[in-house]
Amino acid sequence: MNKGAALSSGIDTGEEILSVRNISLSFGGVKALTDISFDLLKGEVRAIIGPNGAGKSSMLNVINGFYHPQQGEVWYCGSKRKSLKPHQIAYQGIARTFQNIALFKGMSTLDNIMTGRFTHMRSNIVSQAFWRGPAEREEIANREKVEDIIEFLEIQAIRKTPVGRLPYGLQKRVELGRALAAEPVLLLLDEPMAGMNIEEKEDMSRFILDVQQEFGTTIALIEHDMGVVMDISDRVVVLDYGKKIGDGTPDEVRNNQAVIDAYLGVPHE
Amino acid sequence: MSPEFLYTLEVILNGLMAGVMYSLVALGFVLIFKASGIFNYAQGVMALFAAMTLVGIQNGQVPFSHLINAVFGTHIHGFGWTLPAFVAILLTLLVMILFAYLVERFVLKHLVNQDPIILFMATIGLAYFMEGFGDLMWGSEIKVLDVGVPQGASFWLEDFTAGWAAEGSEYYGMYIDKLDLVATVVAIALVVSLTLFSQYTKTGRALRAVADDHQAALSVGISLRKIWVIVWAIAGFVAMVAGIMWGAKSGVQFSLSLIALKALPVLILGGFTSIPGAIVGGLIIGVGEKLFEYSIGPMIGGATENWFAYVLALVFLVFRPQGLFGEKIIERV
Structure with missing residues (x-):
């Protein structure tokens, strides 16, 4: 059963819900992350930005357990997290979306989002x-939650459509729906607006802020569109070549010389 | 109706039923291939092993009795009981579930993220291991499997159709084996319940999710290892059903494991990832080979059933390599 709500119940809005401490990650000789530390406060939108190859996705993969760093600790809900598998981390209330949409292509929108309820369903395989009985009741109860999410994301029209046939922007939205279905404490979004037009970006921004405000979900997102980042995030952490070069409010980061250099490029001595 | 027409009809019906048997075997392949991308060479041996276990349990045979007697100089052979068929089937099912768990624990777990060819080789090893292990456990003699499935001609159908032909012709009614009829009903029930299970339950959705995207499945809390155990257990269950039907038809012996080879052309026709494909593919091959043998066979010396399916598969490979229902192969440049 999903333990996210129980784990995070003692933490008030604005207190630390997750922090990464001195994380270093390398693949063979390639250093993806070097000594990265930052925290996420409950209820905030935290953007992770940086040029391509800066280690942003690697950071999310560490948080959700796809990668296991060689050094450093992840603290979650007030205690140091043991080394866990990704599916165990899902049970702790962390949900995510992927940079290259990772939906279940053969399944309908409804089934995709239903799969997001996995950690909330406990009936065993025999039942x-x-x-009939417990499994059916559980299915109906969870189906209602899924319908709420479909309504929230305004995708009623595509409920039964196999997601492989949907246009890109809608697929991104369904993927967000699947992550939301887990009722996550912490939501990780890997470039939720990549490849979208302005209108779609505005919709997605609105959904992200609605999620934050209505459900009190903590959100960590990777995004390249600086306009969007500055608009919707409470705090920003900046990575470059696997190192942290900036951390603060959007305004602070915008005026940070190291960040400006990383984005505009300076000749290396 | 002319007798020729009725004979042809009978051939088609018999073909459909043979096809159902092929589909049963192919289904086991598709389940595992979809969920884990593994072509399970051991599927046929699993059917043999399940049938042997079923006979052994039902007749109260002591497992490894040869080995025990050889080592300890004892003379034990049987527990001296005969279990009711459904108890024996349930116990066999438990053995197949245990087998699925052991395969995951000792083989698949150590081969995560390996190339498909390596996993394929592993299943070849598994097939030979199981074959030897089954012999050691239950003995290698040919066994009679009797779980109460009716056999022989369906006289009712024969009487019912006897009068269909035109007056005066020598037609005595259709010959269809009752076992084939039962197999068809069982196969239909199996496929319908598997489909319902995968459409409308949490675990079924998880199975489909794993088939589509491993990473995304993990991110929503699905444990791949658990799903693999479930998939292998279901494949074991399907293998058991196939083993019972084929075993009742031709005895439980080594050649039972070769039905796996007959499933290969079915998979090429139906596509490796499609359950409806496995069924339709099986039916086409069943009907195709029986009709071909009936109509063309006498002209070219008969025994066409040995090769027809493979040649048909070859034709498909040339003109439609993804099969009837498989996902279209698109190569991006």
Whole structure:
């Protein structure tokens, strides 16, 4: 059963919910992350920015357990997290989306989002095989939650459509829906607006802020569109070549010389 | 109706039923291939092993009795009981679930993220191991499997159709084996329940999710290892059903494991990832080979059933390599 709500119940809005401390990660000889530390406060939108190859996605992969750093610690809900598998981390209330949409292409929108409820469903395989009784009741209860999410994201029209057939922007939205279905404490979004037009970006920004305000979800997002980042995030952390070069409010980061250099490029001595 | 027409009809019906049997075997392949990308060479041996275990349990055979007797100089052979068929089937199912768990624990777990060819080789090893292990456990003699499935001609159908032909012709009714009829009903029930399970339950959705995207499945909390155990257990269950039907038809013996080879052309026709494909593919091959043998066979010396399916598969490979229902192969440049 999803333990996210129980784990985070003692933490008030504005207190630290997750922090990474001195994380170093390398693949063979390639250093992806070097001594990175930052924190996420409950209820904030925290952007992770940086040029391509800066280690942003690697950072999310460490938080959700796809990568295990050689050094450093992840603290979650007030205690040091053991080394866990990604599916175990999902049970702790961390959900995510992917840079290159990772939907279940053969399944309908409804089924994709239903799969997001996995950690909230506890019936065993035998009762599912017989269907009547507990498994059926659980299915109906979770289906109602999924319908709420579909309504929230305004995707009623594509409920039964196999997601492989949907246009890119809608696929991104369904993927957000699947992550939201887990009722996450912490939501990780890897470039939720990549490849979208302005209108789609505005919609997505609105959904992200709605999620933050309505559900109190903490959100960490990677995004390249600086306008969007400055608009919707409370704090920003900047990575470059696997190192942290800036951390603060959007305004602070915007005026940070190291950040400006990283983005505009300066000749290396 | 002319007798020729009725004979042809009978051939088609028999073909459909043979096809159902092929589909049963192919289904096991598709389940595992979809969920883990592994072509499970051991599927046929699993059917043999399940059938052997079923016979052994039902007749109260002591497992490894040869080995035990050889080592300890004892003379034990049987527990001296005969279990009801459904108890034996349930116990066999438990053995197949245990087998699925052991395969995951000792083989698949150590081969995560390896190339498909390596996983394929592993299943070849598994097939030979199981074959030897099954012999050691239950003995290698040919066994009779009797779980109460009716056999022989369906006289009712014969009587019912006897009068269909035109007056005066020598037609005595359709011959269809009752076992084939039962197999068809069982196969249909199996496929319908598997489909319902995968459409409308949490675990079913998880199975489809893993088939589509491993990373995304992990991110929503699905444990791949658990799913693999479930998939292999379901494939084991399907293998058991196939083993019962084929075993009842032709006895439980080594050649039972070769039905896996008959499933290969079915998979090429139907596509490796499609359950409807496995069924339709099986039916096409069943009907195709029976019709071909009936109509063309006598002209070219018969025994066409040995090769027809493979040649048909070859034709498909040339003109439609993704199969009837497989996902279209698109190569990006």
